Amino acid sequence: MKVRNLMEKDETALKEIIHLANPHSLNHPQPDLIYKRWGEYYFQNCRDHCFVVAEETRDRAVGVILCAPDTRSYQKDFNQNYYPSLQRDLDELDRRIPGILKEFELEYYRKKEAQVQDWLHPVLVRKIYREYPAHLHINIHPEYQRQGLGHLLVDQLLTHLKEQGISGLHLIVSSDNQKGISFYKKYGFRSLFEIRPRGKTGIIYGLKTTH
Ligand SMILES: CC(C)(COP(=O)(O)OP(=O)(O)OC[C@H]1O[C@@H](n2cnc3c(N)ncnc32)[C@H](O)[C@@H]1OP(=O)(O)O)[C@@H](O)C(=O)NCCC(=O)NCCS
Known part of the structure:
Protein backbone atom coordinates (compact mmCIF):
# COMPACT_ATOMS: atom_id res chain seq x y z
CA MET A 1 0.00 0.00 0.00
CA LYS A 2 1.16 3.54 -0.65
CA VAL A 3 -0.08 6.91 0.53
CA ARG A 4 -0.39 9.74 -1.97
CA ASN A 5 -2.44 12.87 -2.61
CA LEU A 6 -6.06 12.52 -3.68
CA MET A 7 -6.15 12.84 -7.49
CA GLU A 8 -8.81 13.60 -10.06
CA LYS A 9 -8.87 9.96 -11.19
CA ASP A 10 -9.89 8.86 -7.65
CA GLU A 11 -13.44 10.22 -7.69
CA THR A 12 -15.20 6.90 -8.40
CA ALA A 13 -13.16 5.10 -5.73
CA LEU A 14 -13.79 7.98 -3.30
CA LYS A 15 -17.57 7.72 -3.80
CA GLU A 16 -17.45 3.96 -3.31
CA ILE A 17 -15.34 4.16 -0.14
CA ILE A 18 -17.57 6.81 1.44
CA HIS A 19 -20.66 4.78 0.54
CA LEU A 20 -19.39 1.44 1.82
CA ALA A 21 -17.75 2.76 5.00
CA ASN A 22 -20.92 4.51 6.23
CA PRO A 23 -23.90 2.36 7.32
CA HIS A 24 -26.10 5.44 6.95
CA SER A 25 -25.26 5.60 3.26
CA LEU A 26 -26.05 1.93 2.68
CA ASN A 27 -29.66 2.50 3.80
CA HIS A 28 -30.08 5.88 2.16
CA PRO A 29 -32.70 6.50 -0.58
CA GLN A 30 -30.17 8.50 -2.57
CA PRO A 31 -26.64 7.63 -1.43
CA ASP A 32 -24.96 10.04 -3.85
CA LEU A 33 -26.24 12.83 -1.57
CA ILE A 34 -23.97 11.49 1.15
CA TYR A 35 -20.97 11.87 -1.13
CA LYS A 36 -22.20 15.28 -2.17
CA ARG A 37 -22.55 16.38 1.44
CA TRP A 38 -19.36 14.86 2.88
CA GLY A 39 -16.95 14.27 0.00
CA CYS A 50 -6.39 15.19 1.11
CA PHE A 51 -4.68 11.81 0.88
CA VAL A 52 -5.52 8.29 -0.17
CA VAL A 53 -4.01 4.95 0.62
CA ALA A 54 -3.85 2.94 -2.61
CA GLU A 55 -2.95 -0.57 -3.72
CA GLU A 56 0.61 -0.61 -5.12
CA THR A 57 -0.15 -2.54 -8.29
CA ARG A 58 -3.44 -1.05 -9.53
CA ASP A 59 -3.03 2.30 -7.73
CA ARG A 60 -6.66 1.88 -6.63
CA ALA A 61 -7.61 3.98 -3.58
CA VAL A 62 -9.03 1.94 -0.67
CA GLY A 63 -8.99 4.62 2.04
CA VAL A 64 -9.16 8.37 2.16
CA ILE A 65 -8.58 11.25 4.54
CA LEU A 66 -10.27 14.52 3.61
CA CYS A 67 -9.12 17.75 5.18
CA ALA A 68 -9.77 21.46 5.03
CA PRO A 69 -6.79 23.23 6.62
CA TYR A 82 -21.09 24.93 -2.67
CA TYR A 83 -24.21 24.49 -0.56
CA PRO A 84 -26.75 25.98 -3.05
CA LYS A 102 -36.55 11.29 7.34
CA GLU A 103 -37.03 14.34 9.48
CA PHE A 104 -33.59 14.21 11.05
CA GLU A 105 -31.99 13.92 7.65
CA LEU A 106 -33.78 17.00 6.44
CA GLU A 107 -32.47 18.91 9.41
CA TYR A 108 -29.03 17.40 9.00
CA TYR A 109 -28.68 18.16 5.33
CA ARG A 110 -30.64 21.35 5.14
CA LYS A 111 -28.43 22.97 7.65
CA LYS A 112 -25.64 24.82 5.96
CA GLU A 113 -22.23 23.89 7.26
CA ALA A 114 -22.96 22.51 10.70
CA GLN A 115 -19.77 22.78 12.64
CA VAL A 116 -18.72 23.36 16.20
CA GLN A 117 -20.12 26.90 16.43
CA ASP A 118 -23.66 25.53 16.31
CA TRP A 119 -23.27 23.75 19.61
CA LEU A 120 -20.57 25.39 21.67
CA HIS A 121 -20.06 28.65 23.50
CA PRO A 122 -18.22 31.17 21.26
CA VAL A 123 -15.21 31.19 23.61
CA LEU A 124 -14.77 27.43 23.17
CA VAL A 125 -15.31 27.72 19.44
CA ARG A 126 -12.54 30.32 19.22
CA LYS A 127 -10.27 28.02 21.23
CA ILE A 128 -10.86 25.10 18.87
CA TYR A 129 -10.33 27.17 15.73
CA ARG A 130 -7.20 28.77 17.17
CA GLU A 131 -5.56 25.58 18.42
CA TYR A 132 -6.97 23.02 15.98
CA PRO A 133 -7.86 25.02 12.82
CA ALA A 134 -7.97 22.11 10.34
CA HIS A 135 -10.64 19.40 10.33
CA LEU A 136 -10.76 15.93 8.84
CA HIS A 137 -13.03 13.12 7.66
CA ILE A 138 -11.60 9.62 7.28
CA ASN A 139 -13.01 6.52 5.61
CA ILE A 140 -11.44 3.15 4.93
CA HIS A 141 -13.06 0.57 2.62
CA PRO A 142 -14.59 -2.09 4.94
CA GLU A 143 -12.44 -4.88 3.48
CA TYR A 144 -9.30 -2.93 4.40
CA GLN A 145 -10.18 -1.75 7.90
CA ARG A 146 -8.11 -2.62 10.98
CA GLN A 147 -4.95 -3.12 8.95
CA GLY A 148 -3.21 0.07 10.01
CA LEU A 149 -4.29 2.14 6.99
CA GLY A 150 -6.20 4.74 9.03
CA HIS A 151 -3.02 5.33 11.07
CA LEU A 152 -0.97 5.74 7.87
CA LEU A 153 -3.38 8.40 6.58
CA VAL A 154 -3.40 10.40 9.82
CA ASP A 155 0.44 10.19 9.92
CA GLN A 156 0.59 11.63 6.41
CA LEU A 157 -1.92 14.39 7.12
CA LEU A 158 -0.12 15.41 10.31
CA THR A 159 3.22 15.67 8.51
CA HIS A 160 1.59 17.72 5.77
CA LEU A 161 -0.15 20.12 8.16
CA LYS A 162 3.01 20.55 10.19
CA GLU A 163 4.90 21.48 7.03
CA GLN A 164 2.22 24.09 6.35
CA GLY A 165 2.67 25.55 9.85
CA ILE A 166 -0.83 24.49 10.96
CA SER A 167 -1.03 23.89 14.69
CA GLY A 168 -3.68 21.20 14.92
CA LEU A 169 -6.80 19.51 13.60
CA HIS A 170 -10.17 18.48 14.97
CA LEU A 171 -13.15 16.32 14.06
CA ILE A 172 -16.60 15.45 15.36
CA VAL A 173 -17.56 11.82 15.89
CA SER A 174 -20.93 10.46 16.93
CA SER A 175 -20.82 8.83 20.36
CA ASP A 176 -22.32 5.64 18.89
CA TYR A 187 -4.00 7.41 17.73
CA GLY A 188 -3.68 9.93 20.56
CA PHE A 189 -6.46 12.42 19.78
CA ARG A 190 -7.67 14.29 22.84
CA SER A 191 -11.35 14.40 23.67
CA LEU A 192 -12.15 18.15 23.86
CA PHE A 193 -15.91 18.63 24.27
CA GLU A 194 -19.19 16.79 24.10
CA ILE A 195 -22.03 18.23 22.05
CA ARG A 196 -25.69 17.22 21.74
CA PRO A 197 -27.04 18.01 18.31
CA ARG A 198 -30.67 16.87 17.89
CA GLY A 199 -30.58 14.71 21.00
CA LYS A 200 -27.62 12.65 19.76
CA THR A 201 -24.23 12.97 21.39
CA GLY A 202 -21.10 13.85 19.50
CA ILE A 203 -17.54 14.17 20.70
CA ILE A 204 -15.05 16.70 19.40
CA TYR A 205 -11.53 15.33 19.26
CA GLY A 206 -8.41 17.37 18.64
CA LEU A 207 -4.77 16.68 17.89
CA LYS A 208 -1.84 19.07 17.80
CA THR A 209 0.53 18.61 14.89
CA THR A 210 3.41 18.81 17.36
CA HIS A 211 2.12 15.95 19.57
C1 LIG B 1 -12.45 4.48 11.94
C2 LIG B 1 -11.57 4.03 10.78
C3 LIG B 1 -11.19 5.24 9.93
C4 LIG B 1 -10.28 3.38 11.34
O1 LIG B 1 -9.42 3.05 10.29
P1 LIG B 1 -8.64 1.64 10.29
O2 LIG B 1 -7.75 1.60 9.12
O3 LIG B 1 -9.64 0.56 10.41
O4 LIG B 1 -7.81 1.77 11.66
P2 LIG B 1 -6.33 1.24 11.94
O5 LIG B 1 -6.17 -0.14 11.42
O6 LIG B 1 -5.31 2.25 11.53
O7 LIG B 1 -6.36 1.26 13.53
C5 LIG B 1 -6.94 0.18 14.21
C6 LIG B 1 -7.66 0.70 15.43
O8 LIG B 1 -8.85 1.41 15.03
C7 LIG B 1 -9.96 0.96 15.85
N1 LIG B 1 -10.80 0.04 15.06
C8 LIG B 1 -10.72 -0.19 13.71
N2 LIG B 1 -11.67 -1.08 13.34
C9 LIG B 1 -12.34 -1.42 14.46
C10 LIG B 1 -13.43 -2.30 14.71
N3 LIG B 1 -14.01 -3.02 13.73
N4 LIG B 1 -13.90 -2.39 15.96
C11 LIG B 1 -13.34 -1.66 16.96
N5 LIG B 1 -12.28 -0.83 16.79
C12 LIG B 1 -11.80 -0.71 15.55
C13 LIG B 1 -9.30 0.20 16.99
O9 LIG B 1 -8.85 1.15 17.93
C14 LIG B 1 -8.13 -0.43 16.29
O10 LIG B 1 -7.11 -0.85 17.17
P3 LIG B 1 -7.11 -2.41 17.66
O11 LIG B 1 -7.21 -3.22 16.42
O12 LIG B 1 -5.80 -2.55 18.37
O13 LIG B 1 -8.30 -2.54 18.55
C15 LIG B 1 -12.29 2.99 9.88
O14 LIG B 1 -12.72 1.94 10.70
C16 LIG B 1 -13.47 3.53 9.11
O15 LIG B 1 -13.33 3.96 7.97
N6 LIG B 1 -14.67 3.49 9.71
C17 LIG B 1 -15.92 3.93 9.03
C18 LIG B 1 -15.96 5.41 8.81
C19 LIG B 1 -15.83 6.18 10.11
O16 LIG B 1 -16.47 5.87 11.11
N7 LIG B 1 -14.99 7.23 10.08
C20 LIG B 1 -14.81 8.12 11.20
C21 LIG B 1 -15.96 9.06 11.25
S1 LIG B 1 -15.70 10.40 12.38
Missing part, protein backbone atom coordinates in the same frame (compact mmCIF):
# COMPACT_ATOMS: atom_id res chain seq x y z
CA GLU A 40 -17.41 16.33 -3.12
CA TYR A 41 -16.46 19.73 -1.72
CA TYR A 42 -13.05 18.41 -0.62
CA PHE A 43 -12.57 16.58 -3.92
CA GLN A 44 -13.23 19.77 -5.85
CA ASN A 45 -11.48 22.29 -3.61
CA CYS A 46 -8.97 20.74 -1.19
CA ARG A 47 -7.16 17.93 -3.01
CA ASP A 48 -3.76 19.30 -1.96
CA HIS A 49 -4.70 18.59 1.67
CA ASP A 70 -8.72 26.29 7.77
CA THR A 71 -12.20 25.38 8.95
CA ARG A 72 -13.44 28.97 9.15
CA SER A 73 -12.67 29.81 5.52
CA TYR A 74 -13.90 26.37 4.47
CA GLN A 75 -17.27 27.09 6.09
CA LYS A 76 -17.62 30.41 4.37
CA ASP A 77 -16.81 28.97 0.97
CA PHE A 78 -18.95 25.86 1.51
CA ASN A 79 -21.99 27.90 2.50
CA GLN A 80 -21.69 30.57 -0.16
CA ASN A 81 -20.44 28.64 -3.14
CA SER A 85 -26.28 23.08 -5.48
CA LEU A 86 -26.73 20.52 -2.69
CA GLN A 87 -29.87 22.35 -1.61
CA ARG A 88 -31.26 22.12 -5.15
CA ASP A 89 -30.72 18.35 -5.12
CA LEU A 90 -32.51 18.03 -1.78
CA ASP A 91 -35.44 20.10 -3.00
CA GLU A 92 -35.64 18.00 -6.13
CA LEU A 93 -35.63 14.75 -4.11
CA ASP A 94 -38.34 16.14 -1.84
CA ARG A 95 -40.48 17.05 -4.82
CA ARG A 96 -39.98 13.72 -6.56
CA ILE A 97 -40.57 11.47 -3.54
CA PRO A 98 -42.31 13.48 -0.80
CA GLY A 99 -41.46 12.26 2.70
CA ILE A 100 -38.60 10.05 1.56
CA LEU A 101 -36.04 11.89 3.66
CA ASN A 177 -19.39 5.25 16.48
CA GLN A 178 -17.31 2.99 18.73
CA LYS A 179 -14.93 2.06 15.93
CA GLY A 180 -14.17 5.71 15.22
CA ILE A 181 -13.81 6.63 18.90
CA SER A 182 -11.50 3.72 19.57
CA PHE A 183 -9.41 4.69 16.54
CA TYR A 184 -9.03 8.36 17.52
CA LYS A 185 -8.20 7.50 21.14
CA LYS A 186 -5.66 4.93 20.06
